[in-house]
Amino acid sequence: MPRILVVLLCTAGAVVTLAGIREVGSIVGPTLLALVLVLAVSPVRTWLQRRGAPGWTLVAVPLTIVLVVLLGMVAILTVSIAQIAALAPTYDTQFNQLIVEAQQLAGRLGIGTQQMNEALKSFDPGKIFELAQGFVSGLLNVFSGLILVIVLLLAMCLDAQSISRILSMGAARRPKLIGALDNFAQKTRRYLLVSTVFGLVCSALDVTALWLLGVPLPLLWGVLALITNYIPNIGFVIGLVPPALLGLLEGGPRTMIFLIIAYMLINFVVQSLIQPKFLGDAVGLSTTVTFLSLILWTFILGPLGALLAIPLSLLARTLLVDSDPDGDWAAALISGAVPPDGGTGPSSPRVT
Structure with missing residues (x-):
C-alpha cells in the first residue's frame, strides 16, 4: 500500500478511537485510574505472597491501602470546599483597600482614574474564591465515580494473581x-x-x-x-x-x-x-x-x-x-x- 494511504488510515483510526474513548470517558477514566492504582500497590501483593500470607490478604491489604488514600483525598477536598465558602465573606475590607492602593498607584503612573475604575469593576473578591472553590470542586469531581473505582479495584485485585500467571505463560509465545x-x-x-x-x-x-x-x-x-x-x-x-x-x-x-x-x-x-x-x-x-x-x-x-x-x-x-x-x-x-x-x-x- 502507498505510504500516504497507510498514514491516512492510521490517522483516521486514531481519531475514531480517541473520539470513542472520549464518549465513554465516564467509564474509561475510572477504569484506567483503577488500573494505575492496582499497579502502584502490586509490590505489596508480591511481598505478601513471598512471605506466605493467606490468600485473602493478597486482596485485602492492597485494596485497603488504595481506599485509605482515595477516601482521605476526598475527605480533605470536601472539607476544604466548605472552608473556602466560609472564608470568602471575610475579605471585603481587604479587597476594597487593594482597590484604593491600585487607584493611587495608577495615579502616580499617569493612568486615568476613570480607566482604572472601569478595569476594577470587573474584579470581585467573591470571584477569586469562586475560582479556588471551583478548582477544588473540579478535583473532587475526579473522584465522582468513586463507587465504580472501588468496584473495579476489588475486581482487579481479585484477578491480579491469575492475570500475572497468564502473562507469564504467554511470555514464550x-x-x-x-x-x-x-x-x-x-x-x-x-x-x-x-x-x-x-x-x-x-x-x-x-x-x-x-x-x-x-x-x-x-x-x-x-x-x-x-x-x-x-x-x-x-x-x-x-x-x-x-x-x-x-x-x-x-x-x-x-x-x-x-x-x-x-x-x-x-x-x-x-x-x-x-x-x-x-x-x-x-x-x-x-x-x-x-x-x-x-x-x-x-x-x-x-x-x-x-x-x-x-x-x-x-x-x-x-x-x-x-x-x-x-x-x-x-x-x-x-x-x-x-x-x-x-x-x-x-x-x-x-x-x-
Missing part, C-alpha cells in the same frame, strides 16, 4: 508484548513512587512557607500542590495560583510576591534539580511528547486525563510501539534518547 507490558508496569510504579515522594516533600515545604506567611488553609494548598505534582509541565502553576491570590488578599502584594518566590525556589530545587536524578529515564517520553500528551488526555478525559497523562502515554507507547519488533526507532523518537548505535544499525535508516 509473545516475548516482545509481555516484556513491554512488564516494562510499562515497572515504569508506571517508579514514576508514581518518585512523584509521590517528591510531591510530599514539596507539599511539606509549601505548607511551611504558607504557614510562615500567614496564608489561610495551608493544608488545603499543600494537598493541592501534591495532586498537581502529577500534572506534567503546568501542574506547578495550577497549584500556585489559588494560594497566591489568597495571599494577596490576606497580606497584600508583598505576601503574594514572597509566596511566589518561595514556591518557585522549592519547585526548582526539588522538582528540577533533585527529582530528575531519581526518576532518570523511567518515563521514556520527551518533553514535547509529554506536553502534547497532557493536552490530548485532558481533552479526552478531563481533569483525570491531566492527572494520568504520563501513565496513559506510557500505556499507549507500550501497546503501539514497544510491543512492535520493528518499533525501536519510533521508541527512540518518542523518548528523545539516541540509541546506543546512534540509530544507524543494520535496520535503521540513515538520514543525510
Whole structure:
C-alpha cells in the first residue's frame, strides 16, 4: 500500500478511537485510574505472597491501602470546599483597600482614574474564591465515580494473581508484548513512587512557607500542590495560583510576591534539580511528547486525563510501539534518547 494511504488510515483510526474513548470517558477514566492504582500497590501483593500470607490478604491489604488514600483525598477536598465558602465573606475590607492602593498607584503612573475604575469593576473578591472553590470542586469531581473505582479495584485485585500467571505463560509465545507490558508496569510504579515522594516533600515545604506567611488553609494548598505534582509541565502553576491570590488578599502584594518566590525556589530545587536524578529515564517520553500528551488526555478525559497523562502515554507507547519488533526507532523518537548505535544499525535508516 502507498505510504500516504497507510498514514491516512492510521490517522483516521486514531481519531475514531480517541473520539470513542472520549464518549465513554465516564467509564474509561475510572477504569484506567483503577488500573494505575492496582499497579502502584502490586509490590505489596508480591511481598505478601513471598512471605506466605493467606490468600485473602493478597486482596485485602492492597485494596485497603488504595481506599485509605482515595477516601482521605476526598475527605480533605470536601472539607476544604466548605472552608473556602466560609472564608470568602471575610475579605471585603481587604479587597476594597487593594482597590484604593491600585487607584493611587495608577495615579502616580499617569493612568486615568476613570480607566482604572472601569478595569476594577470587573474584579470581585467573591470571584477569586469562586475560582479556588471551583478548582477544588473540579478535583473532587475526579473522584465522582468513586463507587465504580472501588468496584473495579476489588475486581482487579481479585484477578491480579491469575492475570500475572497468564502473562507469564504467554511470555514464550509473545516475548516482545509481555516484556513491554512488564516494562510499562515497572515504569508506571517508579514514576508514581518518585512523584509521590517528591510531591510530599514539596507539599511539606509549601505548607511551611504558607504557614510562615500567614496564608489561610495551608493544608488545603499543600494537598493541592501534591495532586498537581502529577500534572506534567503546568501542574506547578495550577497549584500556585489559588494560594497566591489568597495571599494577596490576606497580606497584600508583598505576601503574594514572597509566596511566589518561595514556591518557585522549592519547585526548582526539588522538582528540577533533585527529582530528575531519581526518576532518570523511567518515563521514556520527551518533553514535547509529554506536553502534547497532557493536552490530548485532558481533552479526552478531563481533569483525570491531566492527572494520568504520563501513565496513559506510557500505556499507549507500550501497546503501539514497544510491543512492535520493528518499533525501536519510533521508541527512540518518542523518548528523545539516541540509541546506543546512534540509530544507524543494520535496520535503521540513515538520514543525510
